[in-house]
Amino acid sequence: MSSEADLEPAEVTEQPSWSRWVIIGGTLLAVLLIGATAGMFLTRAVDDPGAAAVPGRGSVEVGFAQDMSTHHLQAVTMAGIARDRTTDLEIKQLAFDIERTQLEQVGRMKGWLMLWDQPEQPIGAPMQWMTEPMTGHDGMSMAPSSVNPAGGALMPGMATDTELTKLRSLSGRPFDVYFLQLMLRHHQGGTAMAQYAAARSSVPALKALVNSILTSQGAEMDQIKLMLSVRNAQPLPA
Structure with missing residues (x-):
């Protein structure tokens, strides 16, 4: 009869890092496909077959999607950059959740565009569907044309090429802080766009998606603000 001392510990096989990223990549691809399927199903389910027309080019719904x-x-x-580069487990989890x-939300919107027989990218400059000033996260009114300066961000909250290059050049705490700052501003811009679209659309599927965006990004913005505070950092200037 063997004693505990005679028992050898079980051998632990560590999963190769490349295998872990393949699994993560496969999971994210599956999420995208599920979103696309849900988008098409939801659109079919809520749209009235007898409606005069589906959203067309230039509409708020198509432009928003x-x-x-x-x-x-x-x-x-x-x-994805943050998930691969940071050593902060809290930021890794936030990045994966985003x-x-x-x-999944992109999948829904691409599903709509497929059903509406519309291209995935707009023809011409972005935000042409936004014909009225919108209210930003700070309460200031801004016209669509004011958020796409030459060489600047394409849409509210988006990072410029220069900012993305800077993000990729950082590491450690400076990287973590800058990622959080860029993502907070990104969420704030996306929230304003979503609210604008919901206020001008009568399509139930779009309103449902906006509610999902506001819920998820609202919670993440609160979390990011707290994470910045803990790291003695402030949001980017408006």
């Missing part, structure tokens, strides 16, 4: 998909995908890109949530 096209531009918010682009807006979300930049957040997914930044989150990737998962926003990819």
Whole structure:
């Protein structure tokens, strides 16, 4: 009869890092596909078959789906950079949550565009569907044309190429803080766009998505503000 001392510990096999990222990548792709399927199903379920027309080019619904998909995908890109680079477990989890949530929402919007027979990208400059001034997160009114200066951000809250280059150049605490600052501003801009669209659309599927965006990004903005405070950092200037 063997004693406890005679028993050898079980061998632990560590999963290779490349395998872990393949699993994560596969999970995020599945989330995107699920979102697209849900988007098409939800649109079919809530739209009246007898309606005069589906949303067409230039409509708030099509413009929102096209531009918010682009807006979300930049957040997914930044989150992917953070997930791979940071050593802060709290930021890794935040980044993964952003990737998962926003990819599912992108899937929904691309599903709509497919059903509406519209391209995934707008023809011409972004935000042409925003014909009236919108209220930003700070309560200030801004016209759509004012948020797309030459060489600047494409849409409210989006990072410029220069800012993304800076993010990729950082590491450690400076990286963590700058990621949080960029993501907070990104969420604030996306929230303003979503509220604008919901106020001018009567499509139930769009209103449902906006509610999902406001819920998830509202919670994340509160979390990011707290994370910045703990790191003795402030949001980027408005």
